[in-house]
Amino acid sequence: SQTIHQWPATLVQPVGSPLSLECTVEGTSNPNLYWYRQAAGRGLQLLFYSVGIGQISSEVPQNLSASRPQDRQFILSSKKLLLSDSGFYLCAWDRGNSPLHFGNGTRLTVT
């Protein structure tokens, strides 16, 4: 069966510090991978999606970047965090027009 791992579960970082969130998928190949962000009490904002290794599409200009070094690995990064980067970050995968499977999320607080 397929599983998705996302870590860490919670993170508190000072403004200006770097960020690296990692997500890996098991049990499937060539998944579409996504990073979403959810501000407190708000909806799900698509940040990045990837249809293959090294192929990243950015949805919103921002302080973040994403990379896909391996087929089932998706990394969200920032060189310098801003207060506005705080939120609940969710990694997800699907295989085309199929249900989206989410990781458990990372709650990031930038102080």
Next chain:
Amino acid sequence: QQPVQSPQAVILREGEDAVINCSSSKALYSVHWYRQKHGEAPVFLMILLKGGEQKGHEKISASFNEKKQQSSLYLTASQLSYSGTYFCGTVIYTGTASKLTFGTGTRLQVTL
């Protein structure tokens, strides 16, 4: 562009029915529905792949009107466990890939 959901929030007594609507300004490839409990990741409910398709699972069902670029989620005889925020997700084909964009969300609270 983000699909718009209505209502934004609804409070029900247990056993009552509710309808959540999702509208898009773009042609839709398919529609997904998810429910999110507070502090948790969204959970998949159902996907509608064809215009006119209707699906149901126990007392939760949905319809997809492709021409109107709309979908509706129907909650019948609501239970306390139905509480949460419901999101529709609309799939748009970009030519090279399909991507899922979530709606604005509808917060549902079921009370005794």
